[in-house]
Amino acid sequence: MPKEKKINFPEQELATELSELQKELCGLTQACLGKLDTDAVWVFRLFKDITPEKWDELSAKHDLQQWLTMPIDSDAFPQLKKFQKTLENLSYQTDHDALTGLANRRAFDRILDIEIERSKRAKTPLSLAIFDLDDFKSVNDTYGHSKGDEVLTRFAEHLQASTRRYDLAARFGGEEFALIMAGSGVVKATQLLNRLLHEFKEIEFHSSDGETSFNVTCSAGLTCFKGTVNMTEKQLIDLADEALYDAKSSGKDQVKVSRLPFVDNVPNETLVQANEKQFLFGGK
Amino acid sequence: MNKNKTLSLAIMSGKGGVGKTNIVLNLGYALQQAETTAMLMDCDLGLANLDVLLGISPEKNLHDLLQTGVTAEDVLVSIEPGFDMLPATSGVPELVEMDEDIQDILFKKLIAIAGRYDYLMLDLGAGISPTVLSLAALSQLRVVVVTPEPTSLTDSYAMIKVLTTQYGIKDYLVVVNQALSAQEANQTFDRLSAACKNFLNIELRNLGFVHQDSTLVESVRRQTPLMKYAPKAPASKDITGLARKIMRYREDNLERIGGRPILKNFPS
Numbered sequence: 001m002p003k004e005k006k007i008n009f010p011e012q013e014l015a016t017e018l019s020e021l022q023k024e025l026c027g028l029t030q031a032c033l034g035k036l037d038t039d040a041v042w043v044f045r046l047f048k049d050i051t052p053e054k055w056d057e058l059s060a061k062h063d064l065q066q067w068l069t070m071p072i073d074s075d076a077f078p079q080l081k082k083f084q085k086t087l088e089n090l091s092y093q094t095d096h097d098a099l100t101g102l103a104n105r106r107a108f109d110r111i112l113d114i115e116i117e118r119s120k121r122a123k124t125p126l127s128l129a130i131f132d133l134d135d136f137k138s139v140n141d142t143y144g145h146s147k148g149d150e151v152l153t154r155f156a157e158h159l160q161a162s163t164r165r166y167d168l169a170a171r172f173g174g175e176e177f178a179l180i181m182a183g184s185g186v187v188k189a190t191q192l193l194n195r196l197l198h199e200f201k202e203i204e205f206h207s208s209d210g211e212t213s214f215n216v217t218c219s220a221g222l223t224c225f226k227g228t229v230n231m232t233e234k235q236l237i238d239l240a241d242e243a244l245y246d247a248k249s250s251g252k253d254q255v256k257v258s259r260l261p262f263v264d265n266v267p268n269e270t271l272v273q274a275n276e277k278q279f280l281f282g283g284k
Numbered sequence: 285m286n287k288n289k290t291l292s293l294a295i296m297s298g299k300g301g302v303g304k305t306n307i308v309l310n311l312g313y314a315l316q317q318a319e320t321t322a323m324l325m326d327c328d329l330g331l332a333n334l335d336v337l338l339g340i341s342p343e344k345n346l347h348d349l350l351q352t353g354v355t356a357e358d359v360l361v362s363i364e365p366g367f368d369m370l371p372a373t374s375g376v377p378e379l380v381e382m383d384e385d386i387q388d389i390l391f392k393k394l395i396a397i398a399g400r401y402d403y404l405m406l407d408l409g410a411g412i413s414p415t416v417l418s419l420a421a422l423s424q425l426r427v428v429v430v431t432p433e434p435t436s437l438t439d440s441y442a443m444i445k446v447l448t449t450q451y452g453i454k455d456y457l458v459v460v461n462q463a464l465s466a467q468e469a470n471q472t473f474d475r476l477s478a479a480c481k482n483f484l485n486i487e488l489r490n491l492g493f494v495h496q497d498s499t500l501v502e503s504v505r506r507q508t509p510l511m512k513y514a515p516k517a518p519a520s521k522d523i524t525g526l527a528r529k530i531m532r533y534r535e536d537n538l539e540r541i542g543g544r545p546i547l548k549n550f551p552s
Contacts, residue, residue: 270446272438279479280437 015062018045022066046072052079097171099149100156108170108178112233115182119227127181127189127224130240131159134217134252136175143207143214151205151216158203162196178240186224186257193220193255201253217253219244226262285551289542291534292404294327294423297430298439300410303461304429305333306500306510307523308407313511314527316367320402323360324369325394327419328409330380332372338363339507342371347379349393350386356393368401370394382415391422395550402534404546412443421451422547425533427491431462432472441479444486454486459526460493469493491529494522 025043047069050058055069068083070076095107103111112128119126133139133155140148152175159169159177168180181189201217221244225236243258250256295311297304308324315322326334326346335342344359349370360368373379382390398404406423408416420426426447430440440458447453458476463469470493477488497519503510511520534541545551 270442270449272442272445276441276445276479276483277438279482280441280475281434 011058014047015058015064018064018067019062022064097156100153100171102156102160102177103168103170105170105172108168108172108180109233111168112180112236115180116225116231116233116236118182119225120230121227123227124183125185125224125226127184127186127222128236128240129179129181129189129193129220129222129255130172130237130244131155131177131179131218131220132244132248133175134219134248136216139214139216143205147205147208154203154205155200155216155218158200159196162192162199178237184224185226186222186260189222189224190255190257193222196220197253197255219247219252220255221245221247221258222255223258224260224262229261229264231261286399286542286544286546288399288402289534289538290399290401290404290546291425291530291537291541292398292406292423292546293425293427293530294406294408294420295427295429296408296416296420296443297410297428297436298412298441298443299431299433299436302410302429302431302436303494303500304410305337305407306504307427307429307459307461307494307526308405309334309337309509310511310520310523311527311530312363312367312369312403312405313509314524315403315531316364317511317524318527318531319366320531321366321400322368322403322405323398323401324363324405324407326370326372327406327415329372329382329415330374330377331409332374334369334407335361335371337504337507337509338369340371345371345373346390347373347376350389354393356397360397366401380409380415381413382419384418387415387418391547391550395546398546403530412446416443417447417451420447421453422549424541424544424546425457426453426455427457427459428488429459429461430472430476432460432464432468437472437476441476444476444480444488445484448484448486455489456480456486457489457491459491462496463493464496466493492522492526494519494526 021043045067047055050069052069052071059065059067059069070079095103097104115126118124133151136148136151139151152171155177156169156171159179163169163179163181166182167184168182170178170180172178181192184192197218197220201215204213204215206213221240221242223236223239223243225231239258239261243256246258247254247256295304295308305326312322312324324334326332329346332345335345340361342359342361344354346359348354349356349359356370359370361371362368379386406419408419410416428440428444430436444456458473460469460472463472473488473490473493477490480486480488495518497510497517499514499517500510500519503513506513510517511523514520
């Protein structure tokens with residue numbers, strides 16, 4: 001819905017105008033969107049005497065980043081490139097955790113869903129681990145939040161470095177992390193987790209004043225799916241969570257494996273029963 | 285579809301070491317002596333034995349047949365006129381489990397020549413691996429080799445149970461091997477048959493039995509098929525009897541056999 005209105009320089013007027021328009025449009029879109037068959041409203045404004053550089057300055061100063069600009073009398077390429085970069089950043093942010101750079105919960109949910117489907121189709125194993133750093137609150141309380149962030153970042157780096165390219169490491173939030181290991185069964189996954197936990201607790205952290213050093217341990221809950229039973233993403237996460245709880249209540253700093261859904265479901269329609277054997281041996 | 289009415293038989297046993305490969309080889313001989321033609325395929329791709337029993341060491345085997353450009357004829361070994369075999373490999377664990385792609389390559393090539401023979405016999409490995417089960421399901425007939433030992437009986441029953449429940453296969457011929465007497469052989473068949481009838485609701489067919497025969501052990505040591513080494517030995521006579529029954533089955537069912545592909549899923 002185009003809207004005609006002349007805008008005059010100077011700067012303050014322009015900024016006020018655009019801000020008001022922005023607010024107005026926000027209200028407008030919320031009110032109208034349900035009735036329109038589109039989910040976006042485009043409003044165009046033509047500015048004279050503003051270079052892309054000048055616009056960057058203005059938009060930052062007056063919080064007008066929602067407006068995208070394009071020079072019409074000079075090369076549009078640099079501006080388009082910037083526009084693309086912005087899109088890339090935004091798309092990165094929707095899938096990644098800002099502090100650690102690991103996948104975020106949203107990306108994790110999407111990948112886990114795909115991997116469960118793959119495992120069902122191909123009957124390949126899929127292991128899921130959930131980690132929780134032990135006594136993390138006391139790290140924050142004793143050494144400060146920035147030290148806490150450093151521990152989280154180091155753990156994320158360590159997690160990323162210890163796993164294979166096709167594993168997915170994610171941060172659930174707080175001091176909780178998760179790892180999807182496609183193609184790995186319980187034995188391989190347990191080995192990997194034990195090594196990971198062991199190596200992480202060897203890392204020495206130092207207080208900001210350099211006076212004291214400390215180590216952080218981690219607990220992990222593991223579950224494994226082999227595509228043989230029907231399971232939802234939530235059920236699988238719950239199993240790993242239960243195992244994590246078990247690891248915590250068993251003294252922390254360890255890996256615990258959940259009840260394994262695939263052993264409940266070994267088919268027994270082909271099993272030779274005791275009475276069948278007796279029949280073979282004795283004829284009755 | 286199967287214009288020469290080739291009958292395919294999978295020879296199998298739940299338990300290893302019951303003399304399956306000897307039965308296959310000598311059955312092939314007996315069929316050849318009765319002036320029919322047969323091709324044997326050693327389907328134990330990881331640990332082949334058929335060539336060893338013949339005392340030959342073929343240049344090429346099924347492993348080569350996987351290669352593009354190699355045909356079944358390149359790999360085929362002639363044992364006697366009208367009696368040929370496709371040797372398998374030994375010591376290639378990767379080939380023990382033939383996935384559906386490997387099976388597809390091998391059987392498409394095999395089917396190109398199988399129609400020249402009256403009989404195609406697949407010598408399957410022991411056990412109930414997915415490969416054994418799927419090959420058993422491909423064939424028109426299944427011959428289960430058992431011995432009177434309780435272990436063999438139990439393993440054979442387990443194998444039949446898996447094939448029946450998972451693949452819906454209900455027809456089996458049974459050969460009792462290494463029987464001390466006809467009475468022992470019959471008792472063995474009766475037990476297996478009664479259990480299958482009772483628990484699986486299927487009727488087994490008795491193809492006959494082969495006497496325990498020390499001449500057979502001697503023929504294996506000499507790497508000469510028993511039928512050739514000692515055609516008059518009791519076991520040789522028994523096997524000739526089995527071959528006759530198989531031939532009669534084919535004669536009686538020519539029309540049905542001709543209406544079905546030699547191997548299911550592999551139209552010739």
